[in-house]
Amino acid sequence: MTAVSIKDLGWKYSGRKHFAIEHVDLEIPENSFVSVVGPNEHGKTTLVSCIKGLIPNSFHGVWRGQVEIFGQDVRKMSTERLAADIGFVFADPEAQFTSMTVEEELVFGLENIGLPLNEIQERLNWVCDLTMIGNLLDKSPYEISGGQKQRVAIASVLAMRPRIIILDEPTSMLDPLGKDNIFQILTNIKKDTDLLVIVVEHNIEQIAPLSDLMVLMYDGNIAKAASPAEFFENSDFLLQHGIIPPQATTFVDRLKQQKLYDGTLPVGLEDAIDITSRVLRNHSTPKN
């Protein structure tokens, strides 16, 4: 079933001359993992804000086209319905904290969508296990590390068990260990839930292996939308559009250019090692 349907979408922020995004068409199936990539200021955040309904509800500007969430026009959905169906994790976790303790932060959204107290407690326990933050409940969200803050931000959205979760550059403010933690949580989400996950991310190396669909935003348009293997087929095109393919993909692409390999490109290191082993086996000279 199609979860998100975008038809000829355009948005121009109030006071700007040009449309931030224009003529965007995209169909996203449910229960999939989508990464939105591209250089800064090319419309990634605007696109996901339109899916969440933050645009046009919280911004002034000119809207064109249509965004449907499970067949319903996003502009006609209530705040409560949007909150229940679509979770949104911002790049700066501190920007989204609204409470004085982690526990309150996690239950805030659950209270807003009207869950009974026993279910709030049950979801709180579940999300603490999933995101490994059970020991932070009584702390202030401002007094924990950057990685913990982002885990709390993700947990507060996951706890609402939305049908779609959008993460806007969730690792942009984290150290390498913090980034790894977030990607581990994203892996857990993909494995343990049936959510549609949409991630805006610059870390191609780590996001590509998780993705079912990769969307390249460039100059306010979708320059390419394909499965990871297909997405990285034309590395020159990607480099021209500000995307550096994963090293594993680039390596196997070189093998392909030298006619040593003729299959689909991998996005993860494991697959690249596997392909390389096969290439070496096929081309090794038998000993006497």
Added chain:
Amino acid sequence: MDQALPVASTATTRRMRKTLLGTVPVSSPLYQLHPVTRFITLVFLGVVSLFIDVPEINILLIVMVFIYLHWAKVDMSNLKIYLPLTITVAIFMFTVSIGFPSRLPGYHTFQFLGITFYFESLYWTFASYWRLMAMLIGTIQYFSTNRERETLVAIRTLKAPFVITYFFSLALRSAGMFLEDMRTIREAERARGLDETSLALRDRAKLYVMYMIPLFTLAIRRTDEISNALYARGYTPSGKLENGVHRSDYILTKYPIRRIDIIVISAMIITFITVIILRVQFGIFAVAQSPLRIFLLSLWS
């Protein structure tokens, strides 16, 4: 659940809970009281002093607050930081009272260092000072023993409108962020060689005015961000769902009201009503009934 911070003490390591103005041991008996009881204590100490002019009673109230803090295992040494404030208030009040006294007929006067002192005016200042101190110490005790969360629980328990409790919560949050932003800006200036101590007072004042530009810009940006975050999480100012039902309040379930709370709140309400009746109907607690004042006036005759 408690925010536990291990703090080394001379005898043992105690788990401490961070409050708005200090730290209190997690094991403090204070936490047997519901946050609303503690909040009503703040209101009680702040309002009851307004009806009591007799300084001895206000001093007694202050002593009771210190006994309460001792019982709550609050580290009293932290309270030393408020000593300059109490002295400054005293200097200001008595300077005004001596420099610009009430000079009603019949007031008792005495001379000292060539200055004429009006006893009644001076004593009224003395009584007002202790009234103010009772209110101030009451406020300090509250913020030294409670956290933001407990204040919110208290005002939500008192059925304050949801939008007001949330406004209060965000105000507490923004105050902290404002100070943090200011600290960052100042550190950035120092890193680029600014030495505030070498500036004249006027230049320092100008510097502080200049801080306002980035601080307000950041505040506006943060307002925008928090507004989006609230929208994304389904916040509505009324606190009501689409079907008109009120949102649930999970945090309140963590703080049950016990019998001890009912007893303490009832005692404060009864005391407060009694004080009002005695003051308004019978004129008790007026400054004229102060034993110290009566004694000092007896020295004149």
